[in-house]
Amino acid sequence: MIEYWEPLIERMPVDELKAIQEEKLKSLVHYVYNHSPFYRKRFDEAGISPNDIQSLDDVRKLPFTTKQDLRDTYPTGMFCVPQEQVVRYHASSGTTGKPIVVGYTDNDIKEWTTSLARGLTSIGVGRGDVVQVGYGYGLFTGGLGLHYGVEMVGASAIPSSSGNTERQIELMQDLGSTAMACTPSYFLYVNEVFKKMGISIADDTKLKCGIFGAEPWSEEMRRRIEEQTGIKAYDIFGTSEISGPLFTECAYQDGIHIWADQFLIEVIDPETGEQLADGERGELVVTTLVKEALPLIRYRIGDLTVIRSGPCKCGRTHPRIMRILGRTDDMIIVRGINVFPGQVEAVLMDIPEVAEHYQLVVDREKELDTLRVQVEVTEDVFSDKISDLMVLEKKVTKALQTVLNISARVELVEPGTIPRSMGKAQRVIDKRKI
């Protein structure tokens, strides 16, 4: 039996959902225009008045917002409410520039949590479950965000945060965790530590599913995780700017459900900014329909994806986005060819001899970009014959060449030498000085 958190909304006919979105969009543009000098200026400069937005299609008339806007207005220049209405702040670490501050009203937290409650219910997590939240708690939205969702559905949350793997395993066993939320790369590391301890996730825990996100991961990686650990691996999506982790796949693992009563999504051509049709691959643009503290109009997250509308097998009618292989920020250009780490991962994980940890190293030698792909040699594939290892190297090189049209030098490295991450894995090392 399929369980729903809010069956009426989750299964609402599409035209009714669209009517709700239209009403919310119309009031949103008035709200931001009247409450935020930033948006007022932006609209005026674009020659747009809130009254110009009369239908969902009119969303195209609105200017985009970007991460740069949030940086430029640091800390709270895009907020639409005074400080006394803000009940929480989160902030990005600012490793790639000035940090970004996001804020939430009481209602924003409630909407965020509801979104997660719907998602958790859709993967069968609810009362009786024990969810180990291995995302970082603190300024990062991952830990606290998910935590509230877990509590809302009545499951027990273990705020284990990231790191301290032996302790994570101890808690998982002693408290009988049935789900773990963390980055997929960290979960792979946890699995490695399990193996080293001579125990296994399948036999020695009650874990039934993983809620994995905060970094791009491929379908092939999902297959590996599920085969090796016997759990169901679900994708979760979101980003701090639009609240934090928000959306998950359902039990059918056929796209991430985006709650249309809370968010309006579009896919655009990243070059021209033109809206693309459903089913076309492009950059995801999100408009928050119900956020009060920091509403975002046509926010360019930078993720490349495909929107699929139409009901899911689970009965939910909200649009879905298909697996995200990377953000435009993560894209590397090697000798003029666009490479997403996620695509490389899909190729690597399709080769059974290649282990789950890998790294891309981009460098420049004599004005020429080089891409090295490092993969670990495990005892399962090590035969003592050098020719076998060379065959493996060639196999990987050839697959990268045929599928991605990139020439990469494949380097076989010792197990454990690629750094394990407690949070987001660093898959790409770019040594070029450009």
Place this chain on the structure above:
Amino acid sequence: MENKLIKQISIFAENKAGRLEKITEKLKSANINIRAFTIAEAGDFGVMRMVVDKPEQAHNVLHDAGFTVSETDVLGIEMSDSPGGLHEISTVLGSNDINVDYAYAFAMATQKALLIIRVDNINNAIEVLENSDIRLISMEEVKQI
């Protein structure tokens, strides 16, 4: 036939300074004596191969230290430590169509030398060598060398 097989330890290692030191340090602290040793290099990586007195223990120690280790059956052939010694063996192998994947050798204190070889069909090689009155060294003897 089983007692003619020598358990060789092979280790995958990246081609960079300090790797050998890490490995030998582990063996030293486990009191394992190396009887024969070679490194084959292939660009970014290499394969270290060795015959030791306690192969099982060596395997465990290196595996637990995180190295990629495998055990391979090889043959230890006794040959005369004089001109033509290796030729005598290679003639037997060649005329019987036995291809050697790799080999390494060293001289012993006793006017004899030891040749370690890996071949595809190891049982066939044992039969051929024994029929030619060539002595194979057993694992037990390796420990005594």
